[in-house]
Each structure stands twice: as C-alpha cells, then as structure tokens.
Amino acid sequence: MTYFNAHTHQQSEEEDCITLVNLEIQVRLLTDFPEPDSRAIYSCGIHPRAIPERWEKDLQTLALLLQQKKCSALGECGLDKLSDTPIELQEKVFNAQITLAHTHHLPLIIHCVKAFDQLLSIRKKHAHSCPMIIHGYRGGTGLTSQLLKENNLFFSFGANYSTESLKMVPPERLFIETDISPLSIITLYRQVASTLQISEQLLAEQILSNKKRVFPL
Numbered sequence: 359m360t361y362f363n364a365h366t367h368q369q370s371e372e373e374d375c376i377t378l379v380n381l382e383i384q385v386r387l388l389t390d391f392p393e394p395d396s397r398a399i400y401s402c403g404i405h406p407r408a409i410p411e412r413w414e415k416d417l418q419t420l421a422l423l424l425q426q427k428k429c430s431a432l433g434e435c436g437l438d439k440l441s442d443t444p445i446e447l448q449e450k451v452f453n454a455q456i457t458l459a460h461t462h463h464l465p466l467i468i469h470c471v472k473a474f475d476q477l478l479s480i481r482k483k484h485a486h487s488c489p490m491i492i493h494g495y496r497g498g499t500g501l502t503s504q505l506l507k508e509n510n511l512f513f514s515f516g517a518n519y520s521t522e523s524l525k526m527v528p529p530e531r532l533f534i535e536t537d538i539s540p541l542s543i544i545t546l547y548r549q550v551a552s553t554l555q556i557s558e559q560l561l562a563e564q565i566l567s568n569k570k571r572v573f574p575l
C-alpha cells in the first residue's frame with residue numbers, strides 16, 4: 359500500500375509514502391533543487407502570507423524552476439484575508455502564478471483563508487483552469503457544495519476538517535495531507551477511511567489514482 363501525502367513542509371522518513379514537499383522559494387534552488395524520486399516530489403510557490411518586496415524576482419525564479427521540470431505543482435499560493443498583505447497584491451501575485459501553472463501544465467496547491475468568493479471569481483477569469491487543490495480544507499457543508507460545482511477543483515484534508523464536508527466530497531476529488539501537523543500520514547488515512555467507512559487500502563488506491571491524474575510529474 360502506498361500513501362500519498364499531498365502537502366507538507368518536511369521530508370518524510372515514513373515507508374511506503376510519496377510526499378509532496380513544499381519548498382520555500384529561494385534563488386539557490388536553481389542550482390540546488392533536490393532530485394525528485396519515488397518517495398518525494400516537490401512544490402514551490404509564493405505564499406500569500408509572505409509576499410516579499412522582491413516578489414517579481416521570486417516569480418522569475420519560479421518560472422525558471424518550472425522550466426527545469428523538477429516541480430510537480432505550483433504552490434502553496436492563493437489568498438488569505440487574515441494576512442496583513444493587501445488583498446490587491448495577493449490577487450496580482452496569485453494571478454501571475456495561475457498563468458505560470460497553465461504554461462507548464464501543473465496543478466496549483468491553494469492556500470485560501472476567508473477568500474473563497476475571490477478565489478472563484480479569479481478562476482472564472484482564467485478560461486482553461488488547471489487543477490487546483492485546496493490544501494488544509496476545513497470548509498463547512500455550504501462552502502463544500504458551492505465548490506463541488508467547480509470543475510478541476512480538489513480538496514486536501516489534513517488534521518482538522520469538517521467530517522460532514524469530507525463525506526460530501528467524491529473520492530476522485532480527494533487528497534490527504536499532514537501539512538505542519540505532527541501526525542503521521544498513515545494515521546490521517548486511517549481516520550479518513552473510518553469516517554468514509556471504506557478500507558484504508560481502497561482509500562490509498564483511490565488517492566494514488568487521483569495523484570496520477572492530477573500531477574503530470
């Protein structure tokens with residue numbers, strides 16, 4: 359059985375896991391990017407909570423990293439209304455990253471806090487939207503039914519989530535992640551499988567097939 363961890367900030371030592379590790383964007387990554395392998399793949403992006411003044415430079419670095427085809431996803435990126443960064447700047451940086459993801463046919467790992475209306479209106483402006491995975495999804499049932507109407511939108515559940523929302527999401531749109539939680543990915547799979555009343559094996563197979571469909575690299 360193979361477990362796919364759809365978002366974390368650290369490498370995993372766990373057996374039988376494929377981990378999507380989020381790397382902080384840095385120029386040194388251009389020459390020093392870890393080689394993706396059977397246990398770890400990587401995402402990189404500009405986080406809406408930490409948009410530096412040099413963000414245009416970071417965007418160039420990101421474009422070069424994507425050209426090197428070592429990133430499997432762009433992110434985490436998105437919108438955060440609890441952040442001090444002005445929402446206009448967040449939208450600008452997010453839009454630029456969506457365009458970049460389109461160019462490289464990569465999915466986006468989305469960080470979205472209290473800004474789902476803006477997220478949906480930005481998606482509408484990008485006609486052929488690439489897959490978006492809403493990471494650390496904690497929305498309630500109302501938001502979930504609204505988001506389920508969108509194509510190419512996926513939900514990644516972590517340590518905290520609404521059980522009712524989890525039950526609403528079709529298995530083919532589901533991911534599981536540890537993010538910054540100290541819990542093991544295997545524990546989270548066990549919890550989700552028990553909520554959904556399916557076997558861990560079936561859950562793991564489904565998520566692995568989702569990964570193959572959504573992540574080209």
Ligand SMILES: [Zn+2]
Pocket residue numbers: 365366367380434537538
């Ligand atoms: Zn994270």
